[in-house]
Amino acid sequence: MINPARRPRLVDGAVIVLLAAGSVLQLHADQVGSVAVWIVAALTVVAPAARRRCPCTVALVVIGADIWLWFHGVHLIGDTAVGLAVYSAGRYAPRPRSYAILFASELWIAGVMVSGHVDNPTDVLGAAPLIAAFWAAGLIVQRVRRDAALLRTLTERLRQEQAANARRAVHEERGRIARELHDTVSHHLTAVAVHADAARLSLGDDPATAESGLRLISRSATAALEEMRLLLGVLHAAPEQPPPPSADDLTELLDAAGHAGLRVRTELGSGLAELPPAVQASVYRIVQEALTNVVKHAGPTRVHVRAVQTCDGEVRVAVENEPGTRSGPHVPGSGSGLAGMRSRVTIFGGGLAAGPRADGGFRVEAVIPIDEPGEGTR
Structure with a gap:
């Protein structure tokens, strides 16, 4: 198979051989001895x-x-070399120089016609459009090759951008899964740790309480494993993806917080279910993470959960708890809970405030702007 890099040289070599053979045969037939x-014919x-490197010269x-x-x-085989040279100028030379070569070739034809060295000038006149056709063919090939090269460049750039977008999408999806895993599993595992402590402390004095705690541990662990299975299935191209939580799921979440020992007082707006799905999911995750932190760091205490849509086109979510009564070993945190909540509200251009209250409790408040009530997704 011919190496593409050598193909132009092979083509030029074949052209030179053909021109040389034709010129030798014609000069020999005309018995030219000069x-x-x-x-000059050899030139x-x-x-x-x-012609590819110096087309104009x-x-x-x-x-x-x-x-x-x-x-x-002497008229060498129909002046084929001139046609080839003019074609090469149109093909390889910059546009202004290419025009200059076309003009020079037409002047050559005019000079031959008026020189008196031809018997019938009209025979030479037919070469003018032929030379222009050679030049135009070279120009068209140049444009086609340039457009093809540009198309290849754009195609390669598009392929690289598509690959980069695919990698970015995978990275973002993995980040989303990591956040979902943290929000859901952390909630359940915190409940497991709290109930395990309670069951251990009441095992000797109150077996019924210990048994109830163990059932709650089993329920929380099962729920955590199920949610982990669904979310990790996304990483293995599972056909079904767990639906994002909605405002309707808040009731079940608050009931679970009650089972974990929290005394929850709620204030939920009536229009939460009409919010965009992404906003509903963020409201749920913020409440879930805040309650998880209460169980983890404060233990059984009073909590006020408020999630309402204001007339200013915002959703305000607040979770605040009274000072904690937690005893037993401290449940360590990863430090990513507040960062995850802040990341969620930042996506919508909102803000998050979190900090201790004057009485020793803790307060988390998020503000999420929305476009229109009841609108679809952002």
Whole structure:
């Protein structure tokens, strides 16, 4: 198979061989014995070897040599070398120089016609459109090759951008899954830790309480495993993806918080279910993470959960608890809970405030702007 890098040189070599063979046969048939004519004829044959690197120089040399041969009564195989040189100028030369070569070639034809060295000038006149056709063919090929190269470049750039977008989408999806895993599993595992402590402390004095705690541990662990299975299934291209939580799921979440020992007072707006799904999911995750932190750090205490939509086109979510009564070993935190909540509200251009209250409790408040009540997704 021919190496693509060598193909142009092989083509030029074949052209030179054909031109040389035709010129030798014609000069021999015309019985031309002048050494100068043979040298100039050889120049018109050899010069096209550089037509790709120096198209304008080659065209001027070939045209000049051909004019000299015409004035000495020699017409080499229909002046094929001139056509090739003009084509090469149109194909490889910059546009202004290419026009100059076309003009020079047409001047060559006009000079031959008025020189008196041809019996019938009209025979030469037919070469003018032929030379222009050679030049135009070169120009068209140049444009087609340039457009093809540009198309290949754009295609490669598009392929790279698509690959980058795919990698970015995978990265974002993995980040979303990591946040979902943290929000859901942390909630359940915190409940497991709290109930395990309570069951251990009441095992000897109150077996019924210990048994109830163990049932809650089993329920929370099962729920955590199920949610982990669903979310990790996304990483393995599972056909079904767990639906995002909605405002309707808040009731079940608050009931679970009650089972964990929290005394929850709620204030939920009536229009939460009409919010965009992404906003509903963020409200749920913020409440879930805040309650998880209460159970983890404060233990059984009073909590006020408020989630309402204001007339200013905002959703305000507040979770605040009284000072905690938690005993037993401290449940360590990862430090990513507040960061995850802040990331969620930042996506919508909102804000998050979190900090201790004056009485020793803790308060988390998020503000999420929305476009229109009841609108779909952002």
